[in-house]
Amino acid sequence: MAAAVKLRTDYSALDLRRLAAASKHANQSRRLLSLAAVLDGMDREQAARIGGMDRQTLRDWVHRFNQQGPDGLRDIRSKGPPPRLSKEQLAELAEIVETGPDRAVHGVVRWRRIDLKKVVEERFGVDYHERTIGKILTALGFSHISARPRHPGQDPKVMEEFKKNFARTLNAHVGHLPKGQRIEVWFQDEARIGQKNGIVRQWARRGTRPRQPADQRYENAYLFGAICPARGVGAALALPYIGTDAMQMHLDEISTMVARGAHAVLLLDRAGWHTTGMLTVPKNVTLIFLPSRSPELNPVEQIWQYLRSNWLSNRVFETYTDIVDAACDAWRRLVDSPDVITSIGMRDWAHIGQK
Structure with a gap:
């Protein structure tokens, strides 16, 4: 021994x-x-x-x-095999994914793992399994998510210029007000809430596909909503129609929610019932119109998504009254959580000095 x-x-x-x-x-x-x-x-x-x-x-x-x-x-942890793609190649792959496929060249309108597997093999000479491609994409910061619709006429440069020059635009609209008057930034939009409702994603067992009710009827109401992110407050009306009269009622409702002694600057899109000269804008409200086809600038779009995903989707409404009740209940739940309104609605370009 x-x-x-x-x-x-x-x-x-x-x-x-x-x-x-x-x-x-x-x-x-x-x-x-x-x-x-x-x-x-x-x-x-x-x-x-x-x-x-x-x-x-x-x-x-x-x-x-x-x-x-x-x-x-101490245990020596194995570092595993060396990566088959260099940092430079991974960066190039990330750029390929972000750029998207060319339909004429690649024959698809969106990347799938099997498509990227082929791209990696042809460009870098590395043959990965589809699952490994998915892991690489996750490591690069990508996830498999639904795309948001974009108007084909949207001009990103116009949107960036609007944000960059918002302070100047704001001053031009409130220059007539007394010096030192408090200014509140509000955002406004409308959403249709109805029987033809949406279905949102949910957690479920792998290999299953849960079923949710989907009504095919068309009864609906319109939820007019506005938020002041800096204060965490909102003003909304559930109405049976959309148009100038409905917008007038909403403007009047918003004016009652503006803090005493303050003046509200209301940012909204260029819908016909927003821009019409038939509106009587309250004295404590000034309208500023967002660039055309730029819903990304309006955080109320995310408010609608929040309401639908938490309280309005995966449901069937039997009557118009049920629709209104559900819309009102969802909005009340929202305004009961001012931190949520602030978290969703604050925009650096619009709330300079208000954080």
Whole structure:
């Protein structure tokens, strides 16, 4: 039998037990206790059992301890095989995904994992499984999500210019007000709530597809909503129709929710019932119209999504009254959570100095 390997002598048994008690690595603690037992003079076979190992394994850890000290008793995690795609190639793949496919070249209108598998193989000479392509996309920060509709006539430059110059636009609209008057920024929009309702995603067992009711009738109401993100408040009306008269009622409702002594600047889209000269705008409200085809600038769009995903979707409404009740209940739940309104509605470009 080979002679027992001597332990280094710069650590005492007490030192090793203290290190074992302080260690956050269970396996390192077990090995330290076994070595402490060896220093106490215990038979090495019995000392090995303390750490849940055999004598030969204890011998191997003694060598590691002698060479590297207590840190050498930690598990060495395998780094796995080297990546098959370099950082530069991964960056190029990310750009390919963000750019999207060319239908004439790739024959598809959106990337699937099988398509990207082919692209990676052709461009980089690496053959991955589809599942691995999915893991790579996740590691690069991508997720498989639904795209948001975009009007083909939308001009991103116009939207950026509007945000960049909003402070100047605001000053131009409120320049007639007394100096120092408090200004509140509000956003307004309308949503149709009806029997032909939406179905949202939900958690379910893999391999199943849950069923939810989907009505095919067309009774609906319109929810006029406005929020002041800085204050976390809102003003809404559920009405049977949409148009100038309905908008007038909503403007009057908003004016009652403006803080006393403040003036509201209401940002809204260019729908006909918003821009008509037949509206009588309350004295404590000023309208500022968003660029055409730019719903991304209006956070009330996200408010509608929040209401639908939490309280309005996956439901069937038997009557018009049920629709109105559901819309009103959803809005009341929203205004009962001012932090949610602020979280969804605050925009850096519109709330300079109001955070």
